[in-house]
Amino acid sequence: MTHINKLAAAISFALLVLTISCADDDDDQDPQNNGSAMVYLAGSGYFGDGYSPCYWKDDVPVNLEASFGGDAFSIDVSGSDIYVGGRTWTNNAQTHFVPAYWKNGTLNELPLPYDKPMCTGIATSIEVSNGVVYAAGFYSDSLPSPVNKWIYQPCIWKSSEDEPIPLEPLDKLVISGQGWWGRAESVETVSSGNKTGYCVAGNSSGPEGFTDPCYWTVGMDAVSVPQDEIEAEPLSTLGFGGSALAVSGSLDPKFQGDISQTDLAFAGFVYDANDLNVPCYWSNGDRTDLSRINPSDHGAATAIARSGGSLLVAGYTHNNEGESIPCLWEGGNRTDLPLPVGAHGGKATAIASDNGDVYVAGTISMSGTPRPCYWKNGEIVQITTEGEARAMSLRD
DSSP states (O other), X not given: OOHHHHHHHHHHHHHXXXXXXXXXXXXXXXXXXXXXXXXXXXXXXXXSSSEEEEEEETTEEEEOOOTTOEEEEEEEEEXXXXXXXXXXXXXXXXXXXXXXXXXXXXXXXXXXXXXXXXXXXXXXXXXXXXXXXXXXXXXEEEOOTTTOOEEEEEEEEETTOSSOEEOOOXXXXXXXXXXXXXXXXXXXXXXETTEEEEEEEEEEEOXXXXXXXXXXXXXXXXXXXXXXXXXOEEOOOSSSOEEEEEEEEEOOGGXXXXXXXXXXXXXXXXXXXXXXXXXXXXXXXXXXXXXXSSTTSOEEEEEEEEETTXXXXXXXEEOTTSOEEEEXXXXXXXXXXXXXXXXXXXXEEEEEEEXXXXXXXXXXXXXXXXXXXXXXXXXXXXXSXXXXXXXXXXXX
């Protein structure tokens, strides 16, 4: 596969699993729900006249404002406020979309850096910290002739800023004349007092011309220094590219709020020599490749969280029939999540733990129709609305 074709494959794959979101590991519980956390899912629901951005509070769908449709890719419940990140289409033909987030159902379009009809963008991940909204994602623009190709610029939006903040690629000069590219897939904020740092996981054009997994950090150094550019840090691969799709950060109390000591872990995939996606995670600088049902087919780790001292990773792998099967890896050991009778595969796209319970969210296929769902401690809970669940947050 050529470098450019591999870029196209990576972009198509990322759009398929765009949902990757850091779920809220809040310990608040719903007293009306037998002591369990309230589950919020975000995605797209079908309501008779097409798919619309929405979120579900347990099994109750809430449509989000979007005149011409759109998609929700992330959710963060902060106190009594519900934030959802995604995109909206700007015309009925759905040929152009802009990044956006909704606060309690009210649409807020995010700024784009160019006043051009074809400049687009998506907010793939959202978090709120100290009253500031952080949305990670990308915007796109076309390169001038004769190249005439699209580039994707990873970025972060902050509600305190008027413009998206670009995230630098690993290598700007990968292929002469073809520019650079990248996508921000997930954001994690870490706060101590009034100080907030953040980490963004995603992918970028790399020195060999592949799309490589990487991450960016801001405000997480031991000594604060001005950053004219937010530089990418590479994550290891098998030599053929890949992508980080999710990030989780944990700060041990023994460091007394020193966020430079935050332990970061990432989930995603790397390509092997046969152009297959190998699910993996990165922790403490090391990559761990995860098992697949069929080692000769694809898989990906789409979400990551901590439960006590353990890393929990959710995602999917393909079975021998080519169906994607949602799964959970704990300590590197894979558990294939149960599917109801009549289901033909599915994908897990979010994970969180609460008071010892493990929640995994995703979508299953029932007779070719997508159905949102989540698993609590391995037991599936189906949502009655047709649609796709791409992200999850837990709250009371």
